[in-house]
Amino acid sequence: MGAEHYIDTILLVDDNETDNFIHKRVLELNSFAKNIVIKNSGKSALEFLQQNQHYPDAIPNVIFLDINMPIVDGFVFLFEYENFPDTVKNKTKIVILSSSDNKKDIDRIVDNDYVVHFLTKPLSDESLAELKKIV
């Protein structure tokens, strides 16, 4: 593998399999992350962080978080995320990746301290380039 990756690990949290597939592929084509971890529910993503909170290497640098998911949606995820130790929160930056462009959603979620950016689906080369300026 010759390409330099921009970050080590990214965690994709989305209940839509197709979207996870697309995001993974776009990230690969842009050599954005060395490791791409996919979780298809908010709950399994929280479990993943829980299990790895004491392994700094496994903690993702970036989380792509969908808003509309059953049971543990983006908002619930962020609420629970608050309880993770600083070792997790200091390393991880959360980016919302949603098909919603509803202003209420954006305002509500951007207010959250851990959310650094808001991207609208589908993920594209352009939006990744934009993201690189922030993370």
Place this chain on the structure above:
Amino acid sequence: MTNILHKWTQGFSSLFASNQNNIVFEQYLEEASDAIYIVDNSEKIVFANKSAHALLGYPYPELNGSSMSSIVQPSLKGNPFAEGLPGTADAIFQLTYIRKNGTAFTGELSAKIFSEGGHLGIVRDVSRAVDQRDTLVNSENKLRALIENSFDIVILLNRHFIVQYISPSLEDSLGYHPGELLGKPVNSFIEFHDRKLIYDLLKSSGITYRIEDIRLKHKDKFLKHFEINAINLLHQENIRGIIVNCHDIHDRVHFEEQLKNTNYELDSFVYRVSHDLKAPLRSILGLLSLASKESSVETLHIYNEMMKRSVEGLDRFIHELTQFSRNSRLDIQVESIDFTALVREVLFQIQYLNLENKIEVRQHIIQNLEFFSDKHRIHTILANLLSNAYKYHRFENNNPYIEIDIKVDSSGVEIIVLDNGTGIDEQYQTKVFDMFYRASEQSTGSGLGLYIVKSAIERLQGEIQLESIIGKGTKIKVELPNKKKLD
């Protein structure tokens, strides 16, 4: 005449000390501007002066010698002549006098009662004063009736905000008897936080104020909304208080809240629908843009499959939306329903969910009676319940099955859909019928299915019950009435 008068005036020993005085007195009586008469102990008018004749409309001296009863309405209540004048005490009465022409007026009689019986009377026409008083009493009664029959609560407070009067509508509105609150501080039935509101208002705008929504405590502890207007009449002579009018706006507030909720629901509905319509389109857009960078036929084939799935998802969602609006908009179309045929139709339509026939479907349909209802809606109900039963199945260590039990009897139909699938977590069981609620991490649907089921059942005046144990399975029982009476 003078003799008669003379004879009678002899009775006033105290008044008339000498004969001289007597004559002066007679003249005075005759010419006095007040109407004066003298009645003997047989109720006969022995003297009536010019003014008395004028007052009663008789030509002078026609009254002399006539009976007292001809000028006084005898039967009227409060007429002392009906029972004879009381004792010998001098007194003032109000009597109804009759003029010669038959008309009546209220006269005030100052009577000097003679010890031998009979009296000397001075009469004044007080009709106007009485009329005025009657008007006052009437308007007071009217006002009182208005206040006491008003649906609003009217309260009179003194300067210390103590209840001096409270209208009876209190009982209907807040459950207290007016007597319970008299003498109590008005604060005793104002919601605690709203007292602060009043306190602030008193400080800023004084005692005359208006509050559009304040909560008062009902005797049974719950709160009711009121609009209140307070007027400071502490400096008004005849009131010296604060008048507070409390208008019950509880129903209005309730409807406003309902409207707000409906608006909120509509808002979130539009939001969710636009999101769910957009999501598959965005996926397709992402796939298209990826496809333009790929050259491998296999990869493109995968993309095609994914795009197809997105389109199918969108198609399903639009179908659900149609069901949703159909249910809320369309009238109920009653027709005869053959449940065996209907179940076959539904299972055929959703067979794509059980392509490999891994799930066993058991049917027990007992229908010996004709059943009438809305076929479209029952189709929707069955399709949603059965596709849920298909979708949420457990294949590990399990022989997945679905049981469909349908029983038609004279009271209606009972439909049971039972499965041994994933079940629904107890904490989500009350929410699964909510609009857009998805109770499963595996859900790929819109969260509309069971909401549509519930609404359709409500439209058909039926009932739905859910029993579920997580990891074991789910049983849903639907009861629907027959829409045509069977004889």
